[in-house]
Amino acid sequence: MTKHPKWQDFPVGEARRYLEPGPIVLVSSAHEGARNIMTLGWQTILEFSPSLVGLMISRGNHSHRMIRDSGECVINLPTTALTDTVVRVGNTSGAKIDKFAEFGLTAREAEKVSAPLIAECHAAFECRLHDDALVDKYDFFIFEIVKAHVAPVPAHPETLHYTGNGVFVLSGKTISRKSLFEPWML
Amino acid sequence: MTKHPKWQDFPVGEARRYLEPGPIVLVSSAHEGARNIMTLGWQTILEFSPSLVGLMISRGNHSHRMIRDSGECVINLPTTALTDTVVRVGNTSGAKIDKFAEFGLTAREAEKVSAPLIAECHAAFECRLHDDALVDKYDFFIFEIVKAHVAPVPAHPETLHYTGNGVFVLSGKTISRKSLFEPWML
Numbered sequence: 001m002t003k004h005p006k007w008q009d010f011p012v013g014e015a016r017r018y019l020e021p022g023p024i025v026l027v028s029s030a031h032e033g034a035r036n037i038m039t040l041g042w043q044t045i046l047e048f049s050p051s052l053v054g055l056m057i058s059r060g061n062h063s064h065r066m067i068r069d070s071g072e073c074v075i076n077l078p079t080t081a082l083t084d085t086v087v088r089v090g091n092t093s094g095a096k097i098d099k100f101a102e103f104g105l106t107a108r109e110a111e112k113v114s115a116p117l118i119a120e121c122h123a124a125f126e127c128r129l130h131d132d133a134l135v136d137k138y139d140f141f142i143f144e145i146v147k148a149h150v151a152p153v154p155a156h157p158e159t160l161h162y163t164g165n166g167v168f169v170l171s172g173k174t175i176s177r178k179s180l181f182e183p184w185m186l
Numbered sequence: 187m188t189k190h191p192k193w194q195d196f197p198v199g200e201a202r203r204y205l206e207p208g209p210i211v212l213v214s215s216a217h218e219g220a221r222n223i224m225t226l227g228w229q230t231i232l233e234f235s236p237s238l239v240g241l242m243i244s245r246g247n248h249s250h251r252m253i254r255d256s257g258e259c260v261i262n263l264p265t266t267a268l269t270d271t272v273v274r275v276g277n278t279s280g281a282k283i284d285k286f287a288e289f290g291l292t293a294r295e296a297e298k299v300s301a302p303l304i305a306e307c308h309a310a311f312e313c314r315l316h317d318d319a320l321v322d323k324y325d326f327f328i329f330e331i332v333k334a335h336v337a338p339v340p341a342h343p344e345t346l347h348y349t350g351n352g353v354f355v356l357s358g359k360t361i362s363r364k365s366l367f368e369p370w371m372l
Contacts, residue, residue, distance in 0.1 A: 014350070020227050021347035021355050022208010041206050044230035046242050046324055054240065054326070056232050087366045134320060138232055140240070142324070156355055161207035161347075163360075164200065166367045169207050169342055172358020174349075180273045181352045 002081060004106065004119040005151030012051040012145045018077050018123050019053060020045050021171060023159035024086055026076040027055065028107075030115045031066040035107065037099045037118065038063040039090030041162040043075070051145040052130060058139050062094040071129035072113040073143065076121035079157045080170055085120075086160060112147045122157045123150040188267060190292065190305040191337030198237040198331045204263050204309050205239060206231050207357060209345035210272055212262040213241065214293075216301045217252040221293065223285045223304065224249040225276030227348040229261070237331040238316060244325050248280035257315035258299040259329065262307035265343040266356055271306075272346060298333045308343045309336040 019025070024041045042056035053075065057064050067073045078086050085103050092099065100107050100116075107116035110126045117124040127143035134140040151157075159171045178186065205211070210227045228242035239261065243250050253259045264272050271289050278285065286293050286302075293302035296312045303310040313329035320326040337343075345357045364372065 017349045017351075020208070021349055022206070042230050042232065044228050044240060044242060046228065046326060052324070054230060054242075056230060056240075083361070083363065084366065087363045091366065091368045091371050131323075137317075138238070138328070140232060156349070158358075161357065163203045163207055163342070165203075165372055166364025167360060167362045169360050170358045171347065171355045172344075174353060174355050175269070176353045177269065177273045178352025180270065180277065182277045185277050186351055 002120045007149035010148040010150035012148045013048045016045045028074045029066040031070040036063045036094030072115045074115045075125040076118040077123040188306045193335035196334040196336035198334045199234045202231045214260045215252040217256040222249045222280030258301045260301045261311040262304040263309040
Protein backbone atom coordinates (compact mmCIF):
# COMPACT_ATOMS: atom_id res chain seq x y z
CA MET A 1 0.00 0.00 0.00
CA THR A 2 1.42 3.35 -1.03
CA LYS A 3 1.59 6.05 1.59
CA HIS A 4 -0.37 9.27 1.50
CA PRO A 5 2.14 12.11 1.88
CA LYS A 6 1.03 14.74 4.38
CA TRP A 7 0.26 17.84 2.35
CA GLN A 8 0.37 21.46 3.39
CA ASP A 9 -0.91 24.51 1.57
CA PHE A 10 1.73 25.87 -0.78
CA PRO A 11 1.95 29.25 -2.58
CA VAL A 12 0.52 28.81 -6.10
CA GLY A 13 3.11 31.23 -7.50
CA GLU A 14 5.90 28.85 -6.47
CA ALA A 15 4.61 25.80 -8.35
CA ARG A 16 7.66 26.12 -10.62
CA ARG A 17 9.73 24.53 -7.86
CA TYR A 18 8.06 21.20 -8.64
CA LEU A 19 6.99 21.55 -12.29
CA GLU A 20 9.87 23.46 -13.91
CA PRO A 21 12.29 20.51 -13.51
CA GLY A 22 10.09 18.73 -16.06
CA PRO A 23 8.66 15.72 -14.21
CA ILE A 24 6.05 13.31 -15.48
CA VAL A 25 2.71 14.22 -13.86
CA LEU A 26 -0.64 12.53 -13.40
CA VAL A 27 -3.50 14.74 -14.59
CA SER A 28 -6.84 13.94 -12.97
CA SER A 29 -10.22 15.15 -14.19
CA ALA A 30 -13.94 14.73 -13.56
CA HIS A 31 -17.02 15.50 -15.61
CA GLU A 32 -20.66 14.46 -15.44
CA GLY A 33 -20.10 11.70 -12.89
CA ALA A 34 -17.02 10.23 -14.58
CA ARG A 35 -13.41 10.64 -13.49
CA ASN A 36 -10.10 9.83 -15.06
CA ILE A 37 -6.32 10.06 -14.81
CA MET A 38 -3.72 10.43 -17.54
CA THR A 39 0.08 10.43 -17.52
CA LEU A 40 1.66 13.50 -19.08
CA GLY A 41 5.14 14.83 -19.73
CA TRP A 42 4.48 17.73 -22.08
CA GLN A 43 4.07 20.63 -19.69
CA THR A 44 5.71 23.97 -18.96
CA ILE A 45 5.37 26.79 -16.49
CA LEU A 46 4.27 29.99 -18.28
CA GLU A 47 3.88 32.67 -15.60
CA PHE A 48 4.29 33.23 -11.86
CA SER A 49 1.31 35.51 -11.22
CA PRO A 50 -1.25 34.44 -12.19
CA SER A 51 0.30 31.00 -11.77
CA LEU A 52 0.02 29.67 -15.33
CA VAL A 53 1.03 26.32 -16.71
CA GLY A 54 0.68 24.97 -20.25
CA LEU A 55 -0.25 21.32 -20.85
CA MET A 56 -0.31 19.53 -24.19
CA ILE A 57 -3.19 17.07 -23.73
CA SER A 58 -3.61 15.15 -26.96
CA ARG A 59 -7.17 14.65 -28.18
CA GLY A 60 -6.33 10.96 -28.48
CA ASN A 61 -6.67 10.78 -24.70
CA HIS A 62 -10.01 10.06 -23.04
CA SER A 63 -9.22 12.90 -20.60
CA HIS A 64 -9.05 15.55 -23.32
CA ARG A 65 -12.82 15.96 -23.70
CA MET A 66 -13.48 15.78 -19.95
CA ILE A 67 -10.90 18.47 -19.25
CA ARG A 68 -12.10 20.66 -22.07
CA ASP A 69 -15.77 20.38 -21.10
CA SER A 70 -15.20 20.80 -17.36
CA GLY A 71 -12.52 23.47 -17.76
CA GLU A 72 -10.65 21.95 -14.82
CA CYS A 73 -8.01 19.43 -13.87
CA VAL A 74 -5.55 18.59 -11.13
CA ILE A 75 -1.83 18.21 -11.86
CA ASN A 76 -0.55 15.57 -9.42
CA LEU A 77 3.17 14.98 -8.89
CA PRO A 78 4.11 11.30 -8.45
CA THR A 79 7.48 10.21 -7.11
CA THR A 80 9.36 7.05 -8.10
CA ALA A 81 7.33 5.20 -5.43
CA LEU A 82 4.57 5.24 -8.08
CA THR A 83 6.68 4.36 -11.14
CA ASP A 84 4.77 1.27 -12.25
CA THR A 85 1.43 2.98 -11.61
CA VAL A 86 2.48 5.96 -13.70
CA VAL A 87 3.30 3.65 -16.60
CA ARG A 88 0.08 1.65 -16.23
CA VAL A 89 -2.04 4.81 -16.09
CA GLY A 90 -0.33 5.94 -19.29
CA ASN A 91 -0.97 2.65 -21.08
CA THR A 92 -4.68 2.22 -20.39
CA SER A 93 -7.79 4.17 -21.34
CA GLY A 94 -10.36 5.73 -19.04
CA ALA A 95 -12.93 4.80 -21.67
CA LYS A 96 -12.58 1.21 -20.48
CA ILE A 97 -11.64 1.31 -16.79
CA ASP A 98 -11.82 3.48 -13.67
CA LYS A 99 -8.10 4.04 -13.13
CA PHE A 100 -8.52 5.02 -9.46
CA ALA A 101 -10.10 1.63 -8.72
CA GLU A 102 -7.91 -0.36 -11.10
CA PHE A 103 -4.62 0.98 -9.76
CA GLY A 104 -5.54 1.48 -6.10
CA LEU A 105 -5.28 5.25 -6.18
CA THR A 106 -7.21 7.38 -3.69
CA ALA A 107 -9.38 10.25 -4.93
CA ARG A 108 -9.43 13.09 -2.43
CA GLU A 109 -11.77 16.04 -2.74
CA ALA A 110 -10.20 19.22 -4.08
CA GLU A 111 -10.93 22.62 -2.62
CA LYS A 112 -11.57 24.78 -5.67
CA VAL A 113 -12.26 22.36 -8.52
CA SER A 114 -14.38 19.25 -9.05
CA ALA A 115 -11.49 17.15 -10.38
CA PRO A 116 -10.07 14.86 -7.66
CA LEU A 117 -6.67 15.06 -6.01
CA ILE A 118 -4.60 11.84 -5.98
CA ALA A 119 -3.70 11.25 -2.33
CA GLU A 120 -0.66 9.07 -3.10
CA CYS A 121 1.14 11.91 -4.92
CA HIS A 122 3.79 14.20 -3.43
CA ALA A 123 1.95 17.33 -4.55
CA ALA A 124 -1.31 18.29 -6.23
CA PHE A 125 -2.09 21.51 -8.09
CA GLU A 126 -5.75 22.41 -8.65
CA CYS A 127 -6.19 24.05 -12.06
CA ARG A 128 -8.83 26.07 -13.88
CA LEU A 129 -8.73 26.57 -17.63
CA HIS A 130 -7.32 30.04 -18.31
CA ASP A 131 -7.03 30.12 -22.11
CA ASP A 132 -8.08 27.60 -24.76
CA ALA A 133 -6.84 29.63 -27.76
CA LEU A 134 -4.41 26.88 -28.83
CA VAL A 135 -6.54 23.85 -28.00
CA ASP A 136 -8.09 23.39 -31.44
CA LYS A 137 -4.79 23.66 -33.24
CA TYR A 138 -2.27 22.11 -30.83
CA ASP A 139 -4.25 20.47 -27.98
CA PHE A 140 -2.39 22.99 -25.81
CA PHE A 141 -4.29 24.13 -22.70
CA ILE A 142 -3.23 27.06 -20.51
CA PHE A 143 -4.35 26.55 -16.91
CA GLU A 144 -4.19 28.72 -13.84
CA ILE A 145 -3.11 26.92 -10.68
CA VAL A 146 -5.66 28.10 -8.12
CA LYS A 147 -4.65 25.95 -5.14
CA ALA A 148 -1.50 23.98 -4.35
CA HIS A 149 -0.96 21.10 -1.90
CA VAL A 150 2.60 19.94 -1.28
CA ALA A 151 4.27 17.50 1.11
CA PRO A 152 7.12 19.56 2.60
CA VAL A 153 9.34 16.50 3.12
CA PRO A 154 11.46 15.58 1.23
CA ALA A 155 12.17 19.02 -0.20
CA HIS A 156 13.32 17.50 -3.50
CA PRO A 157 11.43 14.24 -4.10
CA GLU A 158 12.73 11.67 -6.59
CA THR A 159 10.69 12.29 -9.74
CA LEU A 160 10.33 10.63 -13.14
CA HIS A 161 11.40 12.37 -16.36
CA TYR A 162 10.46 10.65 -19.60
CA THR A 163 12.81 10.26 -22.56
CA GLY A 164 10.54 8.10 -24.75
CA ASN A 165 10.91 4.40 -25.62
CA GLY A 166 9.87 3.30 -22.12
CA VAL A 167 12.90 4.92 -20.48
CA PHE A 168 12.81 7.41 -17.61
CA VAL A 169 15.63 9.43 -16.14
CA LEU A 170 15.21 10.06 -12.41
CA SER A 171 15.93 13.29 -10.62
CA GLY A 172 19.19 12.98 -8.77
CA LYS A 173 21.30 15.18 -6.55
CA THR A 174 20.59 18.82 -5.84
CA ILE A 175 23.12 21.64 -6.21
CA SER A 176 22.92 25.33 -5.42
CA ARG A 177 24.53 28.14 -7.37
CA LYS A 178 22.64 30.84 -5.48
CA SER A 179 25.84 32.81 -4.89
CA LEU A 180 26.23 33.33 -8.65
CA PHE A 181 22.72 34.79 -9.08
CA GLU A 182 21.80 38.44 -9.13
CA PRO A 183 19.42 39.06 -6.20
CA TRP A 184 16.53 39.99 -8.52
CA MET A 185 16.96 36.76 -10.46
CA LEU A 186 16.20 34.55 -7.44
CA MET B 187 38.71 24.58 -21.63
CA THR B 188 35.41 22.82 -22.19
CA LYS B 189 35.30 20.05 -24.75
CA HIS B 190 33.29 20.17 -27.94
CA PRO B 191 31.14 17.01 -28.01
CA LYS B 192 31.25 15.26 -31.38
CA TRP B 193 27.77 15.70 -32.86
CA GLN B 194 25.94 13.53 -35.34
CA ASP B 195 22.75 14.25 -37.24
CA PHE B 196 19.72 13.20 -35.21
CA PRO B 197 16.08 12.72 -36.27
CA VAL B 198 14.18 15.95 -35.51
CA GLY B 199 11.07 13.97 -34.52
CA GLU B 200 12.98 12.38 -31.63
CA ALA B 201 14.05 15.62 -29.95
CA ARG B 202 11.73 14.68 -27.06
CA ARG B 203 14.43 12.28 -25.87
CA TYR B 204 16.50 15.28 -24.76
CA LEU B 205 13.90 18.00 -24.17
CA GLU B 206 10.96 16.16 -22.59
CA PRO B 207 12.88 15.42 -19.37
CA GLY B 208 12.73 19.19 -18.77
CA PRO B 209 16.36 20.35 -18.79
CA ILE B 210 17.60 23.89 -18.68
CA VAL B 211 18.64 24.92 -22.19
CA LEU B 212 20.72 27.70 -23.72
CA VAL B 213 18.82 29.50 -26.49
CA SER B 214 21.05 31.22 -29.03
CA SER B 215 19.93 33.79 -31.56
CA ALA B 216 21.27 36.21 -34.16
CA HIS B 217 19.83 39.25 -35.88
CA GLU B 218 21.30 42.14 -37.87
CA GLY B 219 24.90 41.37 -36.95
CA ALA B 220 24.25 40.81 -33.25
CA ARG B 221 24.11 37.47 -31.45
CA ASN B 222 23.04 36.41 -28.01
CA ILE B 223 22.41 33.52 -25.61
CA MET B 224 19.83 33.14 -22.88
CA THR B 225 19.21 30.46 -20.25
CA LEU B 226 15.70 29.01 -20.31
CA GLY B 227 13.76 26.39 -18.39
CA TRP B 228 10.19 27.04 -19.55
CA GLN B 229 9.90 24.76 -22.55
CA THR B 230 7.80 21.80 -23.65
CA ILE B 231 7.59 19.42 -26.57
CA LEU B 232 4.29 19.95 -28.44
CA GLU B 233 4.32 17.56 -31.41
CA PHE B 234 6.47 14.85 -33.03
CA SER B 235 5.80 15.64 -36.70
CA PRO B 236 6.29 18.43 -37.44
CA SER B 237 8.74 18.51 -34.54
CA LEU B 238 7.27 21.33 -32.45
CA VAL B 239 8.49 22.82 -29.20
CA GLY B 240 7.04 25.67 -27.16
CA LEU B 241 9.33 28.18 -25.43
CA MET B 242 8.28 30.90 -23.02
CA ILE B 243 10.81 33.65 -23.78
CA SER B 244 9.98 36.61 -21.57
CA ARG B 245 10.07 40.02 -23.25
CA GLY B 246 12.31 41.12 -20.39
CA ASN B 247 15.12 39.23 -22.11
CA HIS B 248 17.32 40.91 -24.70
CA SER B 249 16.89 37.76 -26.84
CA HIS B 250 13.12 38.15 -27.14
CA ARG B 251 13.21 40.84 -29.83
CA MET B 252 16.04 39.19 -31.76
CA ILE B 253 14.21 35.87 -31.84
CA ARG B 254 10.92 37.46 -32.76
CA ASP B 255 12.41 39.58 -35.54
CA SER B 256 14.61 36.83 -36.98
CA GLY B 257 12.02 34.09 -36.50
CA GLU B 258 14.80 31.70 -35.56
CA CYS B 259 16.78 30.31 -32.65
CA VAL B 260 18.86 27.33 -31.62
CA ILE B 261 18.01 25.31 -28.51
CA ASN B 262 21.33 24.08 -27.12
CA LEU B 263 21.49 21.41 -24.41
CA PRO B 264 24.22 22.01 -21.81
CA THR B 265 25.35 19.30 -19.39
CA THR B 266 26.57 19.85 -15.84
CA ALA B 267 30.05 20.48 -17.29
CA LEU B 268 28.64 23.93 -18.11
CA THR B 269 26.78 24.60 -14.84
CA ASP B 270 28.49 27.86 -13.90
CA THR B 271 28.32 29.13 -17.49
CA VAL B 272 24.58 28.38 -17.62
CA VAL B 273 24.06 30.46 -14.47
CA ARG B 274 26.26 33.31 -15.69
CA VAL B 275 24.50 33.42 -19.08
CA GLY B 276 21.20 33.62 -17.18
CA ASN B 277 22.36 36.47 -14.95
CA THR B 278 23.77 38.83 -17.57
CA SER B 279 22.26 40.76 -20.46
CA GLY B 280 23.17 40.58 -24.11
CA ALA B 281 22.45 44.31 -24.24
CA LYS B 282 25.75 44.83 -22.41
CA ILE B 283 28.07 41.98 -23.37
CA ASP B 284 28.73 39.41 -26.08
CA LYS B 285 28.10 36.26 -24.06
CA PHE B 286 30.02 34.02 -26.47
CA ALA B 287 33.18 36.07 -25.92
CA GLU B 288 32.55 36.74 -22.23
CA PHE B 289 32.01 33.10 -21.29
CA GLY B 290 34.34 31.41 -23.76
CA LEU B 291 31.60 29.73 -25.76
CA THR B 292 32.16 28.76 -29.39
CA ALA B 293 29.64 29.83 -32.03
CA ARG B 294 29.41 27.25 -34.78
CA GLU B 295 27.52 27.87 -38.01
CA ALA B 296 24.10 26.23 -38.19
CA GLU B 297 22.84 24.48 -41.32
CA LYS B 298 19.32 25.84 -41.72
CA VAL B 299 19.16 28.98 -39.58
CA SER B 300 21.31 32.05 -39.00
CA ALA B 301 21.39 31.64 -35.21
CA PRO B 302 24.64 30.02 -34.05
CA LEU B 303 25.07 26.58 -32.49
CA ILE B 304 27.01 26.44 -29.21
CA ALA B 305 29.79 23.91 -29.78
CA GLU B 306 30.28 23.14 -26.07
CA CYS B 307 26.73 21.77 -25.71
CA HIS B 308 25.72 18.10 -25.85
CA ALA B 309 23.05 18.76 -28.48
CA ALA B 310 21.76 21.63 -30.57
CA PHE B 311 18.35 21.95 -32.22
CA GLU B 312 17.94 24.46 -35.04
CA CYS B 313 14.49 26.08 -34.86
CA ARG B 314 12.26 28.17 -37.10
CA LEU B 315 9.29 30.08 -35.75
CA HIS B 316 6.15 28.05 -36.51
CA ASP B 317 3.41 30.03 -34.74
CA ASP B 318 3.52 33.34 -32.88
CA ALA B 319 -0.19 33.39 -31.92
CA LEU B 320 0.60 33.45 -28.18
CA VAL B 321 3.65 35.70 -28.25
CA ASP B 322 1.85 38.98 -27.61
CA LYS B 323 -0.16 37.62 -24.70
CA TYR B 324 2.18 35.08 -23.07
CA ASP B 325 5.63 35.48 -24.68
CA PHE B 326 5.07 31.88 -25.80
CA PHE B 327 6.75 30.92 -29.09
CA ILE B 328 6.04 27.71 -31.00
CA PHE B 329 9.08 26.61 -32.99
CA GLU B 330 9.66 23.80 -35.44
CA ILE B 331 12.93 21.95 -34.98
CA VAL B 332 14.31 21.77 -38.52
CA LYS B 333 17.71 20.22 -37.83
CA ALA B 334 19.11 18.33 -34.83
CA HIS B 335 22.73 17.72 -33.82
CA VAL B 336 23.39 15.32 -30.92
CA ALA B 337 26.47 13.75 -29.36
CA PRO B 338 25.60 10.05 -29.20
CA VAL B 339 27.74 9.46 -26.10
CA PRO B 340 26.73 9.45 -23.31
CA ALA B 341 23.18 8.36 -24.22
CA HIS B 342 21.80 10.11 -21.13
CA PRO B 343 23.97 13.12 -20.28
CA GLU B 344 23.81 14.72 -16.84
CA THR B 345 21.53 17.73 -17.29
CA LEU B 346 20.40 20.65 -15.12
CA HIS B 347 16.77 21.05 -14.03
CA TYR B 348 15.88 24.31 -12.31
CA THR B 349 13.71 24.56 -9.20
CA GLY B 350 14.08 28.30 -8.58
CA ASN B 351 16.02 30.07 -5.81
CA GLY B 352 19.38 29.21 -7.37
CA VAL B 353 18.89 25.46 -6.89
CA PHE B 354 19.14 22.83 -9.62
CA VAL B 355 18.28 19.16 -9.47
CA LEU B 356 20.49 17.03 -11.71
CA SER B 357 19.35 14.16 -13.86
CA GLY B 358 20.31 10.92 -12.19
CA LYS B 359 19.96 7.24 -12.96
CA THR B 360 18.01 5.84 -15.87
CA ILE B 361 15.35 3.12 -15.61
CA SER B 362 13.35 1.27 -18.23
CA ARG B 363 9.76 0.13 -17.92
CA LYS B 364 9.50 -0.76 -21.60
CA SER B 365 8.00 -4.15 -20.79
CA LEU B 366 4.96 -2.43 -19.23
CA PHE B 367 4.22 -0.34 -22.34
CA GLU B 368 1.77 -1.16 -25.09
CA PRO B 369 3.77 -1.45 -28.32
CA TRP B 370 1.99 1.54 -29.89
CA MET B 371 2.83 3.71 -26.90
CA LEU B 372 6.59 3.37 -27.44
